[in-house]
Amino acid sequence: MDILQRGVTVRRTIVTFFLMVVAVMFSMVATVAHAQESVGVATGKSEVREPHYTVWAYGVNGRDSVADWKRCENFPSVGACPDIFATINRGDDLIVMCQRPGEIVGGNPYWVKVFGAVTGWRAVWVASHFIDYPDDVLPNVPRCDFVGDSTRD
Incomplete structure (x- = not known):
């Protein structure tokens, strides 16, 4: 195998490896995001899912x-x-x-x-x-704010 063919083979190997790593990382990120959404994990805002x-x-x-x-x-x-x-x-x-x-x-x-x-x-x-829940107050549900003189959005 001459030097030119070795260079092409090495580049192909590197590109293939890089694409495989990107695909695995994307799959892992998508899996984690789906798992967080499924269980309602907090993400810095409030919760991913409402009650x-x-x-x-x-x-x-x-x-x-x-x-x-x-x-x-x-x-x-x-x-x-x-x-x-x-x-x-x-x-x-x-x-x-x-x-x-x-x-x-x-x-x-x-x-x-x-x-x-x-x-x-x-x-x-x-x-x-x-509401199909045994208590008057629902858990993990905030109190509604009072409305003042502002207009409705």
Whole structure:
């Protein structure tokens, strides 16, 4: 084998080795990212995944208010959130954004702000009484902030 052919063979070997290393590293990064997402590992922001819940009943109303949304945000209730934007059924997947006290429903004073495919990805209020969880307050779900005089985004 002459020197020119050896040079080409060495370059091919180096390029092949480099591409294999890059492929292995990419595969490892993708695997770690998928594993973190699957278990909800914190990534410096909050969590990779929001808490998912379902309701235990059929025909649960997802509420908001078009006319007085601040009142609805600050004290969720049937009266303050009269507009129904979703009907949620047992087993529908809901992502819970936050929770706050509001009108007492079924002995539970908490309401949760949720969204998901069933709500058309619109955030709506649901009485926590209907969430399929044994306690009034959901774990790992923050309290909702009060709304002041700022405009809605």
